[in-house]
Amino acid sequence: MNIILLSGGSGKRLWPLSNSIRSKQFVRLLNHNGKYESMLQRVYRQILKIDPSANVVVATGQSQVNIIRNQLGKDIPICIEPSRRDTFPAIALASLYLRDKLNINETETVIVCPVDPYVDDSYFEGLYEISKIVNNNSLYLMGIEPSYPSEKFGYIIPATDEKVSEVLTFKEKPTKEKAKEYIKEGALWNSGVFAFKLNYIINRINRKYGYIQYSELLSGYDGLEKISFDYAVVEYEQRIKVMRYCGFWQDIGTWDSMTKVIPTNTIGSAILDESSTNSYIINNLNVPVIGVGCEDTVIVASQDGILVSNIESSETIKQYVENVEISPMIIEMEWGTQIILDNSKKCQTKKITINSDKCVSDYITDYYEESWTVLEGAGEIQMNNTSKKIGQGDVFKISKETKFSLFAQSVMTVISIGVWC
Amino acid sequence: MNIILLSGGSGKRLWPLSNSIRSKQFVRLLNHNGKYESMLQRVYRQILKIDPSANVVVATGQSQVNIIRNQLGKDIPICIEPSRRDTFPAIALASLYLRDKLNINETETVIVCPVDPYVDDSYFEGLYEISKIVNNNSLYLMGIEPSYPSEKFGYIIPATDEKVSEVLTFKEKPTKEKAKEYIKEGALWNSGVFAFKLNYIINRINRKYGYIQYSELLSGYDGLEKISFDYAVVEYEQRIKVMRYCGFWQDIGTWDSMTKVIPTNTIGSAILDESSTNSYIINNLNVPVIGVGCEDTVIVASQDGILVSNIESSETIKQYVENVEISPMIIEMEWGTQIILDNSKKCQTKKITINSDKCVSDYITDYYEESWTVLEGAGEIQMNNTSKKIGQGDVFKISKETKFSLFAQSVMTVISIGVWC
Numbered sequence: 129m130n131i132i133l134l135s136g137g138s139g140k141r142l143w144p145l146s147n148s149i150r151s152k153q154f155v156r157l158l159n160h161n162g163k164y165e166s167m168l169q170r171v172y173r174q175i176l177k178i179d180p181s182a183n184v185v186v187a188t189g190q191s192q193v194n195i196i197r198n199q200l201g202k203d204i205p206i207c208i209e210p211s212r213r214d215t216f217p218a219i220a221l222a223s224l225y226l227r228d229k230l231n232i233n234e235t236e237t238v239i240v241c242p243v244d245p246y247v248d249d250s251y252f253e254g255l256y257e258i259s260k261i262v263n264n265n266s267l268y269l270m271g272i273e274p275s276y277p278s279e280k281f282g283y284i285i286p287a288t289d290e291k292v293s294e295v296l297t298f299k300e301k302p303t304k305e306k307a308k309e310y311i312k313e314g315a316l317w318n319s320g321v322f323a324f325k326l327n328y329i330i331n332r333i334n335r336k337y338g339y340i341q342y343s344e345l346l347s348g349y350d351g352l353e354k355i356s357f358d359y360a361v362v363e364y365e366q367r368i369k370v371m372r373y374c375g376f377w378q379d380i381g382t383w384d385s386m387t388k389v390i391p392t393n394t395i396g397s398a399i400l401d402e403s404s405t406n407s408y409i410i411n412n413l414n415v416p417v418i419g420v421g422c423e424d425t426v427i428v429a430s431q432d433g434i435l436v437s438n439i440e441s442s443e444t445i446k447q448y449v450e451n452v453e454i455s456p457m458i459i460e461m462e463w464g465t466q467i468i469l470d471n472s473k474k475c476q477t478k479k480i481t482i483n484s485d486k487c488v489s490d491y492i493t494d495y496y497e498e499s500w501t502v503l504e505g506a507g508e509i510q511m512n513n514t515s516k517k518i519g520q521g522d523v524f525k526i527s528k529e530t531k532f533s534l535f536a537q538s539v540m541t542v543i544s545i546g547v548w549c
Numbered sequence: 550m551n552i553i554l555l556s557g558g559s560g561k562r563l564w565p566l567s568n569s570i571r572s573k574q575f576v577r578l579l580n581h582n583g584k585y586e587s588m589l590q591r592v593y594r595q596i597l598k599i600d601p602s603a604n605v606v607v608a609t610g611q612s613q614v615n616i617i618r619n620q621l622g623k624d625i626p627i628c629i630e631p632s633r634r635d636t637f638p639a640i641a642l643a644s645l646y647l648r649d650k651l652n653i654n655e656t657e658t659v660i661v662c663p664v665d666p667y668v669d670d671s672y673f674e675g676l677y678e679i680s681k682i683v684n685n686n687s688l689y690l691m692g693i694e695p696s697y698p699s700e701k702f703g704y705i706i707p708a709t710d711e712k713v714s715e716v717l718t719f720k721e722k723p724t725k726e727k728a729k730e731y732i733k734e735g736a737l738w739n740s741g742v743f744a745f746k747l748n749y750i751i752n753r754i755n756r757k758y759g760y761i762q763y764s765e766l767l768s769g770y771d772g773l774e775k776i777s778f779d780y781a782v783v784e785y786e787q788r789i790k791v792m793r794y795c796g797f798w799q800d801i802g803t804w805d806s807m808t809k810v811i812p813t814n815t816i817g818s819a820i821l822d823e824s825s826t827n828s829y830i831i832n833n834l835n836v837p838v839i840g841v842g843c844e845d846t847v848i849v850a851s852q853d854g855i856l857v858s859n860i861e862s863s864e865t866i867k868q869y870v871e872n873v874e875i876s877p878m879i880i881e882m883e884w885g886t887q888i889i890l891d892n893s894k895k896c897q898t899k900k901i902t903i904n905s906d907k908c909v910s911d912y913i914t915d916y917y918e919e920s921w922t923v924l925e926g927a928g929e930i931q932m933n934n935t936s937k938k939i940g941q942g943d944v945f946k947i948s949k950e951t952k953f954s955l956f957a958q959s960v961m962t963v964i965s966i967g968v969w970c
Contacts, residue, residue, distance in 0.1 A: 403862060441824060
């Protein structure tokens with residue numbers, strides 16, 4: 129099957145693990161065989177488990193490219209939206225990417241899926257089933273059997289309670305009372321999945337933008353009208369089908385929901401005393417966090433800041449995070465990570481980790497001179513047309529506007545001190 | 550007057566602002582005209598306000614010398630105990646220091662005072678009064694009028710309720726019920742102050758150790774029996790007087806008591822939302838701390854770690870801090886501060902601040918080579934018998950076993966990267 133993973137989001141609600149670059153889907157807190165993975169990594173792993181030959185393309189903006197490659201590998205196809213134009217242009221661009229860049233046949237199925245549902249594998253088995261039954265003129269959705277009368281989701285009212293049913297109608301995010309009524313009528317949560325044949329969407333694209341190639345849509349992308357897929361396509365569709373999913377489903381958008389799926393009450397260097405109840409410490413720092421007498425509290429510490437929140441109130445943190453204007457202190461790059469250790473007026477000290485067999489390429493210091501000290505690991509640098517082996521304790525300077533690249537033969541950690549010119 | 554300030558303590562209960570070097574009396578959170586001062590700085594300032602010609606000597610161990618000079622200036626007399634031998638040897642050594650080093654006449658009064666009472670200026674006015682009325686054979690104490698039946702203090706039962714009274718008897722730390730009884734009898738808290746003529750203590754020293762000079766007691770100090778001043782002196786004294794203090798008095802040994810005297814609910818980069826009640830954020834880091842829906846909570850963040858504690862339970866943190874074996878990440882030196890930014894297996898990255906007109910002298914890197922990058926400020930280094938001006942952006946290496954010194958003409962900040970040989 130061919131899957132477009134829509135990856136957006138600003139990541140204010142999982143602060144300080146999420147930041148303006150690391151949206152919630154990139155936060156690595158989900159347990160998989162004793163290792164931590166992100167929502168993106170989990171969804172990608174689940175898709176390939178159900179269909180090892182699936183073509184997955186991630187539709188996103190430029191700011192997420194590095195972290196996606198860091199988490200899924202450098203070969204993951206990424207369709208980069210030059211600007212945010214809502215879901216119809218994004219899906220259109222990714223669909224043309226599938227056809228024109230990945231040479232997917234127009235008779236194949238495309239499934240558009242948000243990148244952040246926390247679900248059982250059976251969810252992706254459902255998507256796989258859908259991919260087999262979609263025909264030329266049909267649009268399929270995925271409906272989630274509601275576990276409570278949520279006010280946060282749109283609802284789909286199916287015609288029958290069969291696994292696959294016609295859709296009778298859609299309902300906007302309701303009040304709690306309305307939600308209860310809908311659920312009595314057999315309503316499902318709209319999970320944001322769309323499945324169709326590739327030629328189905330090409331047809332809609334051609335109608336809207338004229339016959340167009342991927343590269344053409346890309347170059348004119350900034351000028352496109354902002355319009356959602358629901359508004360551009362779903363509203364005009366007479367025959368929509370929905371598949372019912374009744375397994376575990378969680379929208380992990382807040383610390384409240386995240387604490388329901390993380391494996392332990394403490395992650396990282398943390399002590400929670402015995403008098404604490406229903407509390408969590410998630411600590412990404414090297415120094416300890418101690419919680420004493422905490423009740424219904426989530427404590428999260430990272431290089432970007434520290435949150436202490438009542439679990440149920442954690443949804444409200446967004447407004448405070450928005451008032452805190454700091455640039456991210458930890459950034460995941462395609463080749464590793466950068467942590468800002470110190471920001472002075474005219475200097476910046478960073479700890480840089482370059483993963484084994486990765487290359488920091490075309491690194492140019494535009495604005496300042498940097499001196500790098502190798503803490504651990506070994507590699508080879510290319511600078512000014514010469515190549516040199518470097519290892520622990522070595523120091524080298526990168527002058528302004530020098531282009532250089534560093535290939536790490538083993539995991540390298542480096543302290544970089546940049547002095548502004 | 551002559552005052553011996555006893556400065557000890559391990560600083561577990563105000564973690565993470567206190568650590569194995571920075572005991573509670575060095576934590577700078579007390580407001581004085583909009584600036585933060587430590588307990589030590591406050592007490593010292595109060596003493597000099599009442600008696601500008603007071604001779605103050607701090608009795609302490611080697612580990613506190615740097616931070617005391619950092620906070621009180623390099624000229625503050627410090628009597629350094631080579632090891633911990635309880636209060637009688639400490640007071641004996643400091644008394645001989647007064648006589649032999651500071652040339653104080655034996656007929657003058659000495660007042661021994663713990664370094665950490667949070668009191669009004671009138672407390673020190675009381676000490677000044679005592680210094681005027683002590684005679685050759687009298688021992689004076691300071692009693693605090695109790696504000697509640699505490700189980701944490703010893704009690705003094707005075708003969709009368711006059712400002713200065715004979716002591717009838719002493720009572721060990723009581724139960725709450727016993728404390729109530731004592732208070733009905735007019736008991737006072739024992740504040741740990743002792744006042745006497747210098748020849749009074751010299752007399753006791755000679756009786757115990759023979760006629761001895763400061764330098765002799767110092768060199769034999771490690772072999773002295775551990776014995777408290779109460780046990781060695783007070784128990785044998787027939788006529789003890791106590792002065793009554795009825796002003797504000799707080800023993801700031803826990804976050805519970807500290808939050809009662811700090812000026813605001815948030816210190817440093819911190820946001821406490823409107824739904825939070827009776828909560829405090831004290832943040833020494835450069836990244837923000839956000840508290841949402843906190844109740845009766847104290848949140849403290851420093852380079853050494855993060856504490857989130859119910860205020861009333863904050864006394865219990867000691868046991869958890871003891872289980873966290875990390876060396877201090879922030880150290881106050883005589884000349885400034887050192888913050889460890891990163892500890893790797895074979896490298897350490899520090900941010901060093903050297904205060905204006907201060908000198909990092911006789912700095913020898915025994916174990917590793919260091920490279921220093923100047924972030925801000927200007928100064929002059931002496932190394933290998935040469936002298937050189939340095940400023941922003943300059944980098945210099947200090948090789949193993951090289952002796953060097955750096956004088957800061959303005960506040961200098963430096964990043965030091967040490968590589969272990």
